[in-house]
Amino acid sequence: MRRLLALAAAFFVADLVxxxxxPPEPNGNAAAAARQCNICHGKQEFxxxxxxxxxxxxxxxxxxxxxxxxxxxxxxDCHADVDKIPHPAPLAQVNCQRCHFGGNPVGAPERINxxxxxxxxxxxxxxxxxxxxxxxxxxxxTHGIRKHTDPTSxxxxxxxxxxxxxxxxxxxxxxxxxxHGQSLLTKGNLDAPSCTxxxxxxxxxxxxETASDVSATNIPETCSHCHGSMxxxxxxxxxxxxxxxxxxxxxxxxxxxxxxxxxxxxSCHTAHAVLPAADPQxxxxxxxxPATCGKSGCHEGANxxxxxxxxxxxPTNRDSGIIYWVALFxxxxxxxxxxALLVHILLDLVKKLRHGHAGGHHGE
Amino acid sequence: xxxxxxxxxxxxxxxxxxxxxxxxQHWVLMVTLTVLxxxxxxxxxxxxxxxxxxxxxxxxxxxxxxxHRVAAVALMILTGWHFLYVVFTERGHGQLMAMRxxxxxxxxxxxxxxxxxxxxxELPEFGxxxxxxxxxxxxxxxxxxxxxxxxxxxxxxxxAMMVVPKWVFDVTTIVHGYEGLILFALxxxxxxxxxxxxxxxxxxxxxxxxGKISVERLRREHAREYRELFEDDVTPGGASGPGGAE
Numbered sequence: 001m002r003r004l005l006a007l008a009a010a011f012f013v014a015d016l017v018x019x020x021x022x023p024p025e026p027n028g029n030a031a032a033a034a035r036q037c038n039i040c041h042g043k044q045e046f047x048x049x050x051x052x053x054x055x056x057x058x059x060x061x062x063x064x065x066x067x068x069x070x071x072x073x074x075x076x077d078c079h080a081d082v083d084k085i086p087h088p089a090p091l092a093q094v095n096c097q098r099c100h101f102g103g104n105p106v107g108a109p110e111r112i113n114x115x116x117x118x119x120x121x122x123x124x125x126x127x128x129x130x131x132x133x134x135x136x137x138x139x140x141x142t143h144g145i146r147k148h149t150d151p152t153s154x155x156x157x158x159x160x161x162x163x164x165x166x167x168x169x170x171x172x173x174x175x176x177x178x179x180h181g182q183s184l185l186t187k188g189n190l191d192a193p194s195c196t197x198x199x200x201x202x203x204x205x206x207x208x209e210t211a212s213d214v215s216a217t218n219i220p221e222t223c224s225h226c227h228g229s230m231x232x233x234x235x236x237x238x239x240x241x242x243x244x245x246x247x248x249x250x251x252x253x254x255x256x257x258x259x260x261x262x263x264x265x266x267s268c269h270t271a272h273a274v275l276p277a278a279d280p281q282x283x284x285x286x287x288x289x290p291a292t293c294g295k296s297g298c299h300e301g302a303n304x305x306x307x308x309x310x311x312x313x314x315p316t317n318r319d320s321g322i323i324y325w326v327a328l329f330x331x332x333x334x335x336x337x338x339x340a341l342l343v344h345i346l347l348d349l350v351k352k353l354r355h356g357h358a359g360g361h362h363g364e
Numbered sequence: 365x366x367x368x369x370x371x372x373x374x375x376x377x378x379x380x381x382x383x384x385x386x387x388x389q390h391w392v393l394m395v396t397l398t399v400l401x402x403x404x405x406x407x408x409x410x411x412x413x414x415x416x417x418x419x420x421x422x423x424x425x426x427x428x429x430x431x432h433r434v435a436a437v438a439l440m441i442l443t444g445w446h447f448l449y450v451v452f453t454e455r456g457h458g459q460l461m462a463m464r465x466x467x468x469x470x471x472x473x474x475x476x477x478x479x480x481x482x483x484x485x486e487l488p489e490f491g492x493x494x495x496x497x498x499x500x501x502x503x504x505x506x507x508x509x510x511x512x513x514x515x516x517x518x519x520x521x522x523x524a525m526m527v528v529p530k531w532v533f534d535v536t537t538i539v540h541g542y543e544g545l546i547l548f549a550l551x552x553x554x555x556x557x558x559x560x561x562x563x564x565x566x567x568x569x570x571x572x573x574x575g576k577i578s579v580e581r582l583r584r585e586h587a588r589e590y591r592e593l594f595e596d597d598v599t600p601g602g603a604s605g606p607g608g609a610e
Contacts, residue, residue, distance in 0.1 A: 247411065248411070250407075250537075253407060253410040253411075253425070254425045254426075256410075257410070257419060257424065257425040258424075258425070259425055259426065299521075299522050299525070300522070301522065301526070302522075302525070303525070303526060305525045305526070305527075305528065305529045305530060306525060306530055307530070308529030308530050308531060309529055309530030309531035309532075309533070309534055310530075310531065310534075313534060315538060321531075322531060322535060323531070323534050323535065323538065326535050326538050326539065327538050327542075330538060330539065330541075330542035330543070331542070333542070333546065334542050334545055334546050334549075337546050337549065337550070338549050338553075341549060341550065341553060341554040344480075344496075344554070345553075345554065345557050345562075347480040347481075348480065348557075348558075348562055349562070349563065351479075351480055352562060352563040352564060353563055
């Protein structure tokens with residue numbers, strides 16, 4: 001354990017801050033070099049037993065490497081601690097920063113957000129010694145890394161949910177049955193959000209952290225990336241702007257001013273199991289409204305009255321029914337009252353200024 | 365100033381118009397409505413710079429709500445006090461009776477309009493309360509009662525929604541907002557113009573401080589009350605006069 005910790009610390013701290021080790025030179029004879037490793041790792045049945053008794057397969061599919069973005073490199077370019085065969089087991093964790101750093105001479109993509117990762121919930125947990133928290137290879141893969149634009153890549157938009165779902169099992173299940181998950185995974189609609197569209201990628205923070213894209217106070221902004229546009233909403237048969245109407249409610253105003261207690265998008269629609277209100281499974285289906293509004297800490301004891309009315313009301317829209325008419329009545333009443341008061345003030349001013357003000361205080 | 369008068373009594377410079385109790389009620393109303401208006405407007409205009417400035421000045425959205433509710437409780441206590449005053453005290457009841465809206469107020473209002481438009485030369489003769497003063501009193505009174513009623517629904521929304529459906533709550537929210545705005549314009553715009561800002565009164569009339577009105581103003585703006593006090597055959601000393609009880 002201590003050794004792992006030391007490795008992790010060395011991986012992050014030393015390599016982030018200090019100069020990088022010289023990256024490997026491309027070797028045209030990678031295939032030939034791999035043949036030596038294949039003596040053992042080319043065998044399907046090559047396995048070892050971990051200290052906890054579980055079996056670890058050690059077979060490496062060379063074809064997957066050759067197909068990957070790293071196809072031209074040889075095994076020891078990444079597994080740099082192998083200097084003899086057979087090598088001592090286990091090898092050190094592969095360090096991606098051997099190549100992926102700003103100004104690297106081998107042309108490895110540099111736009112990699114290590115700083116964001118180190119500050120992310122994943123990076124912080126890993127640095128603190130939690131080996132369940134993901135490193136680069138846990139999401140991007142090991143030998144078969146492909147570009148995110150490749151539909152078979154583990155970090156392709158449509159593949160991200162299953163990649164994250166390897167750890168976040170229950171959230172993945174909720175997401176799969178949500179309208180977002182169904183659209184992306186079943187219908188292949190790339191308008192629908194994948195995990196990273198809301199949570200970010202390398203710099204993911206926990207929702208309870210204020211700076212997180214999915215914190216209580218940032219959720220409306222995050223959802224507005226899609227639902228703030230009426231062109232988008234209309235395309236998906238959402239008749240009003242849900243973000244704009246939310247911002248005019250007491251919830252929305254308090255949320256905007258930093259209150260974490262009031263309801264935001266995810267409080268009612270859930271974070272991952274978002275479904276249209278017409279769906280009986282939806283948290284905002286009229287039958288489920290009492291339970292949703294009545295969550296502990298919110299409107300405990302909420303009854304069916306909470307579902308008797310509209311949500312996301314735009315008082316300036318005729319479709320809002322009685323709300324529209326009452327608001328219109330009061331707007332007219334307010335404007336005519338103001339006009340009447342103003343007319344009286346003007347008449348009074350003109351009269352008094354033109355004719356003197358009949359005494360006033362100038363005798364006193 | 366009394367050359368045109370034929371009276372055996374000396375006419376004072378000022379008469380007492382409002383009692384200490386009435387001035388105290390006015391002070392409580394003025395302070396609570398100011399606080400309620402500033403904290404309410406903060407929420408009504410929360411998406412503008414004005415609202416944001418007010419909310420920041422009031423210590424944030426939650427402090428704003430607390431201040432608003434404390435002032436609301438003060439307003440409700442004042443309402444109870446005023447109700448008891450106008451129902452159970454002789455002086456208060458007399459004032460309420462004088463404040464009744466009558467057919468003569470409609471005529472008086474018509475003549476006031478005619479005066480403003482230059483059709484008649486002289487300001488119409490009014491009694492203790494002019495039609496415009498009655499409008500201010502009843503506007504503020506009924507407005508405050510509506511604000512209290514709708515405000516209680518919003519404050520105790522969980523209890524209220526045991527009984528009323530969501531759309532009633534939504535309507536209540538709208539009524540409370542606009543009604544507050546109208547009340548704000550009525551009192552902080554119109555009323556303040558009439559009593560303080562209009563030519564002759566500017567920059568300030570002192571009646572709300574000492575309860576007194578100059579006899580000259582009384583004669584001009586409340587001619588009938590003036591006559592009842594000083595010209596008609598009314599017992600001097602003022603026990604039955606509106607300015608009598610203190």
